[in-house]
Amino acid sequence: MEVKPPLPPFTLETAKAEVQAAEDAWNTRNPEKVSxxxxKDSTWRNRSEFFSGRDQIREFLTRKWNTELDYRLRKELWSxxxxxxxxxxxxxxxTDSGQWYRAxxxxxxxFAPNGLMQRREASINDVPIQEADRKFRWER
Structure with a gap:
């Protein structure tokens, strides 16, 4: 059985660690690693899309990062x-046309008892921004 610490039930410390690990993984923009x-049967709602399973997660993330270029993410624990x-x-x-967005x-x-996420629901809004208004920059 796959196990990915930290395991539930979460404490403040382990919940923060889980959020940071997710931020770090998503910023790799590596669909295989993130998935x-x-x-294996995780269910997702991302905006208006509904899908399940690692194959569909990888396909979604591949499509996402092929169109959302120079993606950079910050996550914060809410509760x-x-x-x-x-x-x-x-x-x-x-985008490939050069328009910047902040989502x-x-x-x-x-989470399942083994620490893998079994369900993810995301609500997201995009706001067009000027490149000069970016908040998240990093060294390449």
């Missing part, structure tokens, strides 16, 4: 209890 944090964590986040990206959102996560 391994989810159960937690038992095997659930709520996160608020914002990220920036640009704001909330996620609700539910």
């Amino acid at each position: 391994l944090a989810y159960t 937690f209890t038992g095997n659930r964590i709520s996160v608020k986040f914002e990220y920036e990206y640009h 704001y959102g909330n996620e609700q996560w539910e």
